[in-house]
Amino acid sequence: MTAWIAGALIYPGLVLLALAMERHAGQIRGQLPARRTVLACRTPGAALLAFALALCVQAAGVSVGIALWLGVITLAALGLGLVLAYAPALARPAAVVSLAAGLLGWLAGAA
Numbered sequence: 001m002t003a004w005i006a007g008a009l010i011y012p013g014l015v016l017l018a019l020a021m022e023r024h025a026g027q028i029r030g031q032l033p034a035r036r037t038v039l040a041c042r043t044p045g046a047a048l049l050a051f052a053l054a055l056c057v058q059a060a061g062v063s064v065g066i067a068l069w070l071g072v073i074t075l076a077a078l079g080l081g082l083v084l085a086y087a088p089a090l091a092r093p094a095a096v097v098s099l100a101a102g103l104l105g106w107l108a109g110a111a
Contacts, residue, residue: 001109002059003072006052008102010076013052015095016045018080027088048099049073055106 018024020041025033033041052072057065083091 001105002055003068005102005105005109006056006069007072007076008098008105009048009052009055010073011080012095012099012102013045013048014073014076014080015091016041016048018084018091020045024084027084028091 015028019028020033020038022032025031025037053066053069056069056072059065060068080091083094
């Protein structure tokens with residue numbers, strides 16, 4: 001269950017990091033990012049990745065948790081790469097749905 005929640009949190013983090021890059025922001029938004037947008041996307045994107053790492057480490061221990069996180073981040077990056085290649089307009093809506101699902105899963109697991 002932790003891997004699914006981590007994946008649901010990692011995907012929007014990767015989308016935020018992609019929005020901070022000129023090439024991918026051009027694909028997703030159709031325009032280059034402003035300097036403020038770059039800074040506003042990098043921080044929460046990195047925070048989501050760190051939060052997912054903390055969830056994996058808490059659930060499976062340090063060594064297995066890091067390996068789990070690396071596997072999940074690889075699959076999420078593959079998914080984002082496919083979305084950017086074939087349907088870049090769906091990247092942001094998919095990130096919103098994924099973030100909501102991840103947060104709901106985390107809150108349901110914490111309760």
